Amino acid sequence: MINVNANDKKIEKSLKDFVKFKFPHNISEEIFLSIEVFDNKGSILIKWGSFEKNISFSFKDFSECNHFLKREILKNLPNEFIDKSFGTLIGVRPSKLYAKIRDKNSREISKKILKRDYLMPENDIDFLEEIYVNQKNLLDASTYKNYNIYIHIPFCPSRCTYCSFPSLTIDFEKVPGFIRALEKELREISKYYKKPPHTVYIGGGTPSAIGPENLAYIIDLVLENYGMPEEFTVECGRADTFSLELLKTLKDRGISRISLNPQTFNEEILKDLNRYGGADFLKYYNMAKSLDFRVINMDLIIGLPGENKKSIISSINRAVDLDPENITLHSLALKKGSRLFESAYINDKDYSEILSYAKNLLAENSYKVYYMYRQKRMTLNGENIGYGKDKTFCLYNILIMEEMEDILAFGMAASTKILNKNFKFKKCFNYKNLADYENRINDIILEKSKLIEKKEELF
Known part of the structure; x- marks a missing residue:
């Protein structure tokens, strides 16, 4: 207390x-x-x-x-x-503050400011400098007039015990109604945009849970109404939703980046999390590699119930051995709405040693850190960190964290963010209940339209 x-x-x-x-x-x-x-x-x-x-x-x-x-x-x-990591900073985006200071100062002066004013340890400053350097060329080419699309598909085969996202166990009778509302939202908002989006990210939930045909329909809607972006990511997520048909569907439509997320390679831990299909992961990962997607990402979670230092390091080593272009390490965050939170699960282990091991191992294997964020109720000393090989960094992840461009968000529970030229922004939120999202889609479109129309007048 x-x-x-x-x-x-x-x-x-x-x-x-x-x-x-x-x-x-x-x-x-x-x-x-x-x-x-x-x-x-x-x-x-x-x-x-x-x-x-x-x-x-x-x-x-x-x-x-x-x-x-x-x-x-x-x-x-x-x-x-x-916990003295990152000094007095407890916000989601320490890299954003670092960039603001660093843009105006040399590395050494920035370090002095962060040590003096924020009591930030030197190793954290060096870490943020690495992110700053790896992001700089991408962000320098950015403009607030760009826009990005996020589509939230709220269906999953089952709800993992750590999950707090607005999601529903898949019921195929509910999918057509969701797609009709999503289609209307996508088509109506597209009239404001003449050029393609910078990036598109389809997440969830588990987008692949709705099946290849439904997912193909949504992708085609985006391409028809907005055009092909510089980067197009689809989260496939769970191995129990993978298939060769799914992977070919994505490849045929020019999807450049897919996320195949084992979370851990410990099959017993996955079962305890109410997550299945891990035994088939390697088979489908090899299929995806053979189809030559430009970027494959893997997510791992550090701090899952039942895992220890040995099993976590084993999963990190295996991911590195598989050699995907991106690896994202998430520290477990206990959020309201998850079964772990409701059961008062506590993880008091300090994973800083594992994070240090992972940083060194990934660096030795040509991975560079390109974005990070923190959350409340994370395992001690925890961060979410994205690693990528040269020229494979996920643009969408960088842009949403650094808040440099508009994010148009579609689907149940999606959050839109519109910026003005001073990089101040306003948000609007889609309904978190599926019935409300479908029945009040006209209200959603109206609110989003007003925000887009007043982009230059914000504040």
């Missing part, structure tokens, strides 16, 4: 989020923080078991108080008490 009390409620809320992110998830003793702020002075009392510390401080500008408090908490707690 973590208790945070402050005489300023905005500061209290911000620090609650901060300490929940930074402190261990399986705390057995109560942590108590009491903060008092008056004018340009304040104090923090920290109690945790036998540890107690009272810190007095002063500051010049009240607007800096919140960040100052976070620095004081980090500086005054021992490393074993708190």
Whole structure:
């Protein structure tokens, strides 16, 4: 239990989020923080078991108080008490802040700023520099006038225990109604666009769960109404939805990037996760390689229930041996809506050693880190990290993380983001319930149309 009390409620809320992110998830003793702020002075009392510390401080500008408090908490707690990775940053996109600083400063000055103002460890700064360098040419060629398409297909063969995405167990009687609504949404919005999208990403759910014919129909709708993008990704996801017909369907339509996601190569762990088909993964992966897709991505999850250091490293080694163009390592995030979260599952293991092992192994095998993001309720020291070989980095992943271009999102529960020339954005959200999505598709189209029409007037 973590208790945070402050005489300023905005500061209290911000620090609650901060300490929940930074402190261990399986705390057995109560942590108590009491903060008092008056004018340009304040104090923090920290109690945790036998540890107690009272810190007095002063500051010049009240607007800096919140960040100052976070620095004081980090500086005054021992490393074993708190996660100090990425310093005071707890947001999803540390690479975005790094790029903002780095664009205006040399590497060495940027490093000094991040160490001084954010207490960021040097190894994390070096990691963000690597991402910055690998993204720079792609982002320099970007323009806010570009747009990208995301299509959310909400069906899966079964719901994995760690999954919190808006998804439904596949019912083929419901698929035609979903596709009719999706088709209307795609066709109506296409009238605003004369050139092809920069990228297209079909995700879910498990898009391949709806079958090759239905998936081909959706891809054809995109190509007919928008044109061929520079990069077209389809998540196939689970091996129990793979087939040679599916792979040929994607290849014949010019899909440049597919994601085949084992999550782990431990078959017993997969069964416990309510995820199946792992035994057939290698067969279909080899089929995909023989069809010569430009990029194949593999996802692995670190921190799954029942896994240990040995089994995780075994999966990482196997993925590297298979030599896909992209490998994405996800640290398990326990989110509301997942069965693991609802069952109060806690993983208190520190996987930083495994992440370091993976970074070194992937670098030795010509993989470069090209994007990353963090989430709340991740396993300790966790990150989601994308690795790719030269000229295979996923553009869509970079663009959605760095928020440099519009994302037009279609399908149930999809989230659209429209930017203006100052890279400020507004969002609109599709309904998370399938019946609402289908029955209120005209409302969705109207809201999205208004946002697109006012792109240059935002803010």
